[in-house]
Amino acid sequence: MGFPLQRPRRLRRTETWRRLVRETTLSADDFVYPLFIVPGRGVRRPVSSMPGIAQLSVDEAVREARTAFDAGVRAVILFAAPAHKDPAGSAALDPDGLVPQTIKAIKAECPDLVVWTDVCLCSATDHGHCGHVTPAGEIDNDSSVETLAKVALTYARAGADAVAPSDMMDGRVLAMRRLLDSEGLSHVPIVSYAAKYASSFYGPFREAAESAPAFGDRRSYQMDPPNVREALREVLLDVEEGADLVMVKPAGPYLDVIRCVRDAVNVPVVAYQVSGEFSLIKAAAERGWIDERAAAFETLTGIKRAGADLIITYYAVDMARWLRS
Ligand code: PBG
Numbered sequence: 001m002g003f004p005l006q007r008p009r010r011l012r013r014t015e016t017w018r019r020l021v022r023e024t025t026l027s028a029d030d031f032v033y034p035l036f037i038v039p040g041r042g043v044r045r046p047v048s049s050m051p052g053i054a055q056l057s058v059d060e061a062v063r064e065a066r067t068a069f070d071a072g073v074r075a076v077i078l079f080a081a082p083a084h085k086d087p088a089g090s091a092a093l094d095p096d097g098l099v100p101q102t103i104k105a106i107k108a109e110c111p112d113l114v115v116w117t118d119v120c121l122c123s124a125t126d127h128g129h130c131g132h133v134t135p136a137g138e139i140d141n142d143s144s145v146e147t148l149a150k151v152a153l154t155y156a157r158a159g160a161d162a163v164a165p166s167d168m169m170d171g172r173v174l175a176m177r178r179l180l181d182s183e184g185l186s187h188v189p190i191v192s193y194a195a196k197y198a199s200s201f202y203g204p205f206r207e208a209a210e211s212a213p214a215f216g217d218r219r220s221y222q223m224d225p226p227n228v229r230e231a232l233r234e235v236l237l238d239v240e241e242g243a244d245l246v247m248v249k250p251a252g253p254y255l256d257v258i259r260c261v262r263d264a265v266n267v268p269v270v271a272y273q274v275s276g277e278f279s280l281i282k283a284a285a286e287r288g289w290i291d292e293r294a295a296a297f298e299t300l301t302g303i304k305r306a307g308a309d310l311i312i313t314y315y316a317v318d319m320a321r322w323l324r325s
Contacts, residue, residue, distance in 0.1 A: 023305070024301055024304050024305040026297070026300055026301060026304060026319065026323065027323065028071070028072035028073060028074070028319070028320035028323055028324075029074055030300075030304060030308075030309075030310060030311055031073055031074075031075075031310070031311055031312075031313055031315075031316035031319055031320065032073075032075040032076065032077050032116060032270070032310060032311070032312040032313070032316065033068045033073050033075070033076045033077070033312075033313075033314075033316035033317055034076070034077050034078075034079060034312060034314060035056060035061050035064060035065065035076050035077070035078050035079070035102075036053070036054070036055045036056060036079050036080075036081060036208045036209060037055075037056060037057070037058060037061050037078060037079065037080045037081070037098045037099065037102050038055040038056065038057060038080075038081050038098070039057065039082070039083045039098065040057040041057050041058075041059055042057060042059065042060065043055065043056065043057035043060060044056055044057075044060045047204065047207055047208040048207065049203065049204035049207050049208075049275070049279055050204045050205075050207075050208060050275055050278060050279055050282070050314060051279075051282045051286065052282070052314075052318075053208065053278075053314055055081065055208060058098065058101050058102050058105055059105070061078075061102050061105070061106070062102070062105045062106055062109050062110075065106045065109065065110055065113055066109055066110055067317065068113070068316065068317050068320070069110050069112070069113045071317050071320040071321050071324075072320035072321075072323070072324065073113075073316045073317055073320050074112075074113065074114055075113070075114035075115070075116060075161075075310075076106070076113060076114075076115055076116065077116040077117070077118055077164060077312060078099050078102055078103070078115065078116070078117045078118065079118050079123065079208070079209045080092075080097065080098040080099045080102075080123060080124075080209075081098075081123050081208075081209050081210040081211070082094075082097060082098055082123065082124055084124075085123075085124060085125060085126040086124075086125070086126055087125060087126055087127065087132070087133065088125070088132065088147070089121035089122075089124035089125040089132075089147065089151075090124070091124040092119075092120075092121055092123075092124040092147075092151045092154070093147070093150055093151060093154055094154070095154055095157065095158065097154075099117055099154075099155055099158070099160075100154060100155065100157075100158035101158075103115050103117065103155065103158045103159045103160050104158055104159060107159050114161045114162070115159075115160055115161045115162075116160070116161060116162040116163075116164050116191060117155040117160040117162070117163055117164060118164050118166050119148055119151050119152045119155065119163050119164060119165045119166065119167070119176075120148070120151075120165070120166045120167045120211075121144065121147065121148065121151070121167065122167075122209070122211040122213070123209045123210055123211040126214070127213065127214045127215065128211055128212050128213040128214045129213055129216075129218070130144070130166070130167040130168065130169070130218065130221060131143075131144030131145075131147075131148075131167055131169055131221065132144045132147065137215070137216070138220070139169075139220055139221055141169050141170055141171070142171075144167065144169050144172075145169050145170075145171050145172045145175045146175065148165060148167055148169065148172050148175070148176070149172065149175040149176045149178075149179040150179070152165065152176045152179070152180065152190075153176075153179050153180060153183055153185070156180055156183075156185045156188045157183070157185070160188065161188070161189075162188065162189045162190070162191050162244075162245075163176060163180075163188060163189075163190055163191070164190075164191040164192070164193060164247070165190070165192060165193060166193040166196060166249075167193075167221070168193065168196050168218075168221040168222050168223070169221060171241070173190055173192050173238045173241035173242055173243050174241035174242060176190055177190060177241065177242035189244035189245065190242060190243050190244050190245075191243070191244065191245040191246075191247060191270060192238040192241075192243035192245070192246050192247060193247045193249055193272075194231075194234045194235040194237075194238040194243060194246040194247055194248070194261075195223060195231035195234050195235055195246070195247070195248045195249070195254075195257055195261065196222050196223060196247070196249045197222055197223045197224070197225050197249065197250065197254065198217065198218050198219045198222035198223060198224065198225065199222075199225065199249075199250050199253075199274065199276070200276065201250045201253070201274045201275065201276025201277055202250075202274055202275060202276060203275065203276055203279075204275035204276060204278070204279045205274060205275035205276075208275065225253075228256060228257050228260055231248070231254075231257045231260065231261065232260055232261065232264055235261050235264065235265060236264065236265070239265055239267055243267065244267060244268075245267055245268045245269070245270050245310070246261065246265060246267055246268075246269060246270070247269070247270040247271065247272060247312075248261055248269065248270070248271050248272070248308075249271070249272035249274060250272060250273070250274040250276070250277055251271035251272055251273045251274070251277065251299075251303045251308065251311065252273065252277045252299055252302070252303065254271075255302060255303065255306040256306075258271050258303065258306040258307045258308050259306050259307045261307070262306070262307025262308075263307070268309040268310060269307055269308055269309050269310075270308065270309065270310045270311070270312060271303045271306070271308035271310075271311050271312070272311075272312040272313075273299065273300065273303060273311055273312065273313040273314070273315070275314065277299065278313070278314040278315065281295045281296060281299070293318075293322055296315045296318065296319060296322075297319075297322070300313060300315065300319065
């Protein structure tokens, strides 16, 4: 029953046929666009390791959000790099801080744009870790969780459409859900960075968010790259704790994890095409070694084919425009 009766190429001969039998298609609705907020006014400071991406003051972030929305992007995720850093990460708790200001300003300009907020301490702590550090140099889980829940509350009160904990402490989803519910914010969803790996692909982001750890690394809280059963454990725990969406991060090197998670849960699965994945394509394209647009389409299609319902990507605005043209 094989060749010559079977000729799979028949369905590949024209673009029209290829479109008819295409199994995975991308849409602007699939993407979430990250924004990096810094103090000041009129600031648009390029991130050298991420061509086309800039650190933005609140006013510039609003303009960028408007541009993204007009291009067809429906959601952004906010990261802040506050000027003040201390051991507790107290800048992240400031109700008038960069993230709350930006939420309010974007919502005033663009009410239908969905605003997610990354919840973490790493860009607000002087040591650059995602939680509190004990005198012995350990990351203290339970006191960090308490603070992180308060950070989520601060952002939800400011009008965030979702809070997205990226710290990888145990139990933070439950703590956030309880605190939000007790404060009348039961309608605010939690997007959990459930399976976040200790990855070498976060380097450029740490320049953009000014969040590199001052000592050690994140391997005592972020996941070990070889593990997939552990990812399922993390995801199932977070769903049990009340996560409304779960995330796998990075995306490209973890497509098998995305597929396993997609098959294991009934909540939407988010994948994060992280800074290093973006910068690799950019760097090769700048040297003329790769077709940037084709590579962006191919990597994002692969992530969606693996099972992602939504993709956080620095290509969100470009993709929305490319999809229109
Ligand atoms: C903060 C955080 C990181 C990223 C998202 N949230 C960096 C890290 O864990 O060091 C990485 C995103 C990217 O590389 O694009 N905890």
